[in-house]
Amino acid sequence: MSQEPAPSAIEYVHSTNFPELLRSLNISLAVTTYQAQRLLAFSPQETGKLFMLMRVFERPTGLAIGENQMAMCANNAIWLFVPAGELRDLEGNLQPYDLCLTPHKAYITGDISAHEMAFIHGQLHIVNTRFSCLCTLDEKYSFRPIWRPPFVTDLMPEDRCHLNGMAIDSSGIRYLTALGESNSKDGWRPNKASGGILMRYPDGQIIARNLSMPHSPRLRNGQLFLLDSGRGELVTINPANGEKQTIAKFPGFLRGLAFHGDYAFVGVCKIREKRTFGNLPIESMYDKFECAIHAVNLRDGSHSFIQFTRGIEELFDIQILAGVQKPHVIGMEELTVDGVFVLPPAESN
DSSP: OOOOOSOOOOOEEETTTHHHHHHHHHHEEEEEEEETTTEEEEEEOSSEEEEEEEOOOOOOOOOETTTEEEEEEEEEEEEEEOOSSSOTTTTTOOOOOSEEEEEEEEEEOOOOEEEEEEETEEEEEEETTTTEEEEEOOOOOHHHHHOOTTOOSSOOOOSSSSSEEEETTTTTTEEESSSSSSSSTTTTTGTTTOOOEEEEEOOOOOOEEEEEEEEEEEEETTEEEEEGGGGGGEEEEOTTOOEEEEEOOOOOOOEEEEEEEEEEEEEEEOOOHHHHHSSSSGGGSSSSOOOOEEEETTTTEEEEEEEEEEEEEOOEEEEETTTTTEEEEOOOTTTGGGGOOOEEEEEEO
């Protein structure tokens, strides 16, 4: 993932029903794009339009929503955000946000190419792609490795299999995706078009093969979904036999998947650079690609969408902010972070 200048302008269009969909579900969306170096939040406005909040961070990738906190991978660090409570302007006027997240702490990990993350029983678990392992944060070390695929023999910064996604439920991690079964540096690249795998956790048994750069495995109502990204397909996988069923197809490389109610929110990306994304099945399927977020109704297959027309060509993660209609995020590029203080409750006398 190369570093690029942040775009000077970002433009988008959306289907007329997308704001009302967010309002009816009582949610907002948190979205990252490392290509445009932005953390985005989309929320419905009372006018029936969509509002997009943007904050600049270096190469943001995975997001994790926990109890009273949010985590984000960004370049060489893991950022932790906490709710700021009531936010007032300099005149003391209360601002109309129902959630205001402010950066609270950063763990410097080095560039571990962190991909997806999740809070599991209060602890943040990170897919450490460069070292081909799962890890947690540590107060003393850059990270603490806790698991790696059985075919990866050493903890080395070599991106041997491009471990990239995990599916969790209430018990913890259940499945993980990787772009190849390899134990050599960048060994997944030669067969990237069809070498993707889905593994069971913790034994690492491979339960599905022949996937094209799979991303974002998710469990919903006992059903296992993932993005067969190089084919532009949202699919389900039967863990018993690895059988794949296509749910929806999109004109682009897929990355980022979240569920709420009957809806799947899917990130669709253009194919920009060819070293990673060249020679994939999706290239022969469509003449033109889009960068968008699609909301797919899993009951009837209907779509609502946000489509980016300028400034953003790739997305990374999508997370649901449930019960939030007016989110706000304090960014490090603003002077406002100097005046935001999260204080403990006042002690009673």
